[in-house]
Structure formats: structure tokens, C-alpha cells
Amino acid sequence: xxxxxxxxxxxxxxxxxxxxxxxxxxxxxxxxxxxxxxxxxxxxxxxxxxxxxxxxxxxxxxxxxxxxxxxxxxxxxxxxxxxxxxxxxxxxxxxxxxxxxxxxxxxxxxxxxxxxxxxxxxxxxxxxxxxxxxxxxxxxxxxxxxxxxxxxxxxxxxxx
Numbered sequence: 001x002x003x004x005x006x007x008x009x010x011x012x013x014x015x016x017x018x019x020x021x022x023x024x025x026x027x028x029x030x031x032x033x034x035x036x037x038x039x040x041x042x043x044x045x046x047x048x049x050x051x052x053x054x055x056x057x058x059x060x061x062x063x064x065x066x067x068x069x070x071x072x073x074x075x076x077x078x079x080x081x082x083x084x085x086x087x088x089x090x091x092x093x094x095x096x097x098x099x100x101x102x103x104x105x106x107x108x109x110x111x112x113x114x115x116x117x118x119x120x121x122x123x124x125x126x127x128x129x130x131x132x133x134x135x136x137x138x139x140x141x142x143x144x145x146x147x148x149x150x151x152x153x154x155x156x157x158x159x160x
Contacts, residue, residue, distance in 0.1 A: 022082075034068060034119070062102055066097070
């Protein structure tokens with residue numbers, strides 16, 4: 001994996017690599033979604049605190065949080081030109097990460113949603129997928145768009 005800062009600029013200052021810039025942008029989008037989802041959810045159910053939401057509506061809170069973090073992240077990825085395939089894969093990672101925590105609630109292992117654990121697992125999953133597909137996340141520009149992905153999947157027609 002690449003170091004967080006590895007590209008010197010003309011002024012001698014260092015900037016984030018495309019990999020880490022993309023990671024922080026997605027994390028920021030997820031954070032905005034998380035805060036907005038929590039606020040809207042708490043108002044809708046008229047809860048006095050987020051802890052109250054987590055204990056009274058654990059399944060709903062986890063599902064809302066998973067979608068509330070995934071939708072803005074996916075929107076940002078599409079806006080940045082990452083393409084449908086990469087966006088769908090990353091969205092899948094975000095949603096699948098909620099399943100173990102939903103099972104904890106459904107099987108009465110815990111009485112409250114473990115949103116902190118979900119967030120941590122989703123970030124680890126996001127980083128794992130980014131590392132697995134590092135070619136898609138280590139370049140500036142729009143390498144993840146559908147044309148590039150399709151071109152990369154086609155065999156070369158050069159005869160040499």
C-alpha cells in the first residue's frame with residue numbers, strides 16, 4: 001500500500017497520494033451521511049439521544065446507517081468518475097459489513113445496535129477493497145470509468 005503522502009508539489013510541499021485522497025474523500029462523504037442519518041432518524045422517532053435510538057430501534061438504526069453512509073459515498077464515487085462497477089463493489093462492502101451486527105441484534109447477543117463496530121468494519125472493508133483493486137484507486141483522473149474498465153478487460157489486439 002502507498003504511503004499517505006508521497007507526491008511532492010512544485011512548492012516542495014507534499015500532497016496526498018490519489019489512493020489516500022480518494023479514501024479520505026469517501027470517508028468524508030460517509031461521515032456526512034452518518035451525521036445526517038442519525039439526526040433525521042432521531043427526530044423521526046422523537047428520541048432524546050442516539051443511545052436511545054440504538055436500544056429502541058437497533059435493526060432500523062443499523063440499516064439506516066448502512067444506507068445513510070453508502071448513498072453519499074456512492075454519489076461521490078460516481079461524481080469523481082469511479083464508474084458503476086467500482087461504486088457497486090464499494091457499496092456492497094458497506095452493506096455487507098452491517099450483516100454481522102444485524103445478526104448480533106437478531107440473535108439477542110446484544111440489545112443495542114453496534115454502530116461503532118459497523119463503522120469500523122465498513123472502513124476496514126473499504127480499505128481492503130481499495131487495496132485489492134489498487135490500480136483503480138492509485139491514479140489521478142477517471143481510471144475507474146466504464147470505458148477504462150472495459151478496455152482493461154479486453155485482450156490486446158496488437159500483434160508483435
